Amino acid sequence: MLQTAPPDIPIPGALAGQQPLYGPRSYQVMAGNDLGTQLLEISMGPHHPSTHGVFRMDLVLDGEEVVKLKPVFGYLHRNHEQLAEKTSYLGSMPYTDRLDYFCSMTNNWAYAHAVEKLADIKVPERAEYIRVILAELTRLVNHTCLAGFLVNDLGALGTPLIYAFREREKILDIFEAVSGARMMCNYMRFGGVRANFTPQILKRISQIVDNYPCFLDEFEKLLTSNEILMSRCQGTGILSAELAINASITGPMLRASGVDYDIRKVDKYGIYDRFEFRVPLGEHGDVYDRYMVRILEMRESIKILQQALKQFPEGGDFMNPKVKIRNFKPPPGEAYGRIESPKGELGFYLISTGGTNPYRYHVRAPSFVNLTILEDTCLGQKVADVIIILGAVDIVLGEVDR
C-alpha cells in the first residue's frame, strides 16, 4: 500500500484535498515490498527525443514499473481558438494547417466542412474528388510516418524511419505541385479547393499509388514478423473496448480495440459512399494491433485512391462560384463538422452571430482526447514500454495544445 508523509509546505497549483504529484523533495515514499525501496518520481520532461514534441510525463516508478503517470502539456499552446475569434473565417484557414502539422490537408478539410455545414454551401463534384484524393494521400503520409516513428522508438536507430520518409517525400512533392507548399498547404476553401488539378498531377499521383503496395510489402516483410517488434509490442498497453468508447477514443486506436467505428462509413461525408473499402479492426488492443491496423488502413487507402482516380470527372468547377470570398458572413447559427483524420475524429465547433469573425471556434482535437487513457494503459508497464505506448497513441503536439 502506498504510504506518503503529508507535505507541510503548501504547494501552488494543486486543489485542496488532492494528492499532489509534485511535492517537496523531503517526503519519503515507500514502495509496497519488504526490500525497503523507494518510489522514484521522475519527469520525462518536455525536452526528450522520444516524446514526439514538447510533451511531459510525470512518472512515479517502482523500479522499472510505472505506478502513476500524469501527462502534462501546454508547452505549445498558441491560443489558436482566440486567434480565430479575431480573424475572419477564411483568414484562420492557414492556422488550421498548423494544428496537426503532419496532416494539413485533412485539417483544412475539417474546417471547410464545418463552415460549409454552417453556411449551407454545396461543393462541386470535381472538388470533392480532389479532396478525397488529397485526404487519402495524407492518411498514407501519416500512417507511414507513424510506423517509422514507432519502430524508431523501439530502438531501430532510424533506418525504417528513413525508409518511411523516403515515401513521404514523394507525396510531399505532390502537395507542393498542387498547393505550393509541402506541409502547410492551405489548400481547401469553403465550397471547393484553391486551384485545379492538371493532368500531369493526376499522372504523378497514379504513379505513386501504383508503386505504394510494393513499398508496403517491403516494409512489412522487414518489420511485421520481426522478433523484437512482436515480443515488445504484443501484449503491451492493452486497452479494452469499453474503456476506449467511454474515454472518447477515436481513430485507429479505437479500431485496434475491436470497435467498428469509422466516421467515413458512419457519417458518409463528402463522397465516401461511392468507394468500396473495408475497415480493419484489431482484436487485442495492444500496440502491435495499433501498428497493424494502420498498415492495413494504408492498403485500404490505396484502394480508395485507385477508385477515385478511375472515377475522376473530366471537367467541372473546382470551387463553388457562388461563395463570396471577401466579407464572407455566414448566417447566425452553429455547426459541428467532423471528419476522420488519420489520428481520429477531428471536429470543429463553430458559433456564428452573423459577423465576419466566428463568435466561438473550438477544435476537438483527437490527440488531446486520446491522451486520456495514457495512464490506464501504462500502469504496470516498464518505462521503455511507456515510450512505445505513447508512440502508438500517435499524438502531435500542435493538436494537443492548439
Place this chain on the structure above:
Amino acid sequence: MKSELLTQNFPQITWDEPSKSFVVPHMDLLDVVDFLRSHPDFNMDYVSNVAGVDWLPRKEKVKGADGKEVEIEKPGYLEAVYHFYSIKKKHGPVILRCRTDGRENAMLPSITPFFRGAEFQEREIYDLYGIRFSGHPDLRRILMWDEFQDHPMRKDYREPDDYQWEPTPHDDVLEKAKMHYAEAG
C-alpha cells in the same frame, strides 16, 4: 421522434431551435446524461465534444405584450455544450447545452464519472473559461501554467501589460503600463 422522448421524460429541458440543441438546467444534467446513456433507444455511449462558450450580458429587442419592441437586458452567462453520439447504434448527435448562473463562481456538474472522455475537455474549459466542475477527479489547469491567474478565453479577458516582468518598461510596454497605473490611481 428522439427529441420528444427526451422532453417527455424531462419536462424542464427546452429545445432551442436555431442551434438544434437541448437547454438543460444544471441540476438535471447528470440525470439527462444517465438517461441518454442507458435508454435503449438512444444508447449514447460516446461524448465527442465538450466546449465552453462565453456569452456577455447583452441587450436584445423583444416584442413586448402590447406589440411594441422593448429593449431588455439579458444577463451574461457561461455555457458548456456537449455533443453525444452513439457508437453502438451509429446515430447522430444529441446536443446539450448547460448554462451557469452568472459569470462569477460559475459551477456545473461534471459528467466525467459517466464519461472518461470528458476529463481533459472539462479541465480545458476550467482553465480557459473558469467554469468549475463539481465531481471532477482532477480539476486543475491543463494548457496554461499552474500559477496563471484569470481565464484567457473569456470575452472580457484583458491581457497583462508586461509578460516578461521588466523592471523598467519602455516603448509600447510602457504605454500599457501607464494605462494600468492611471487606473490603479
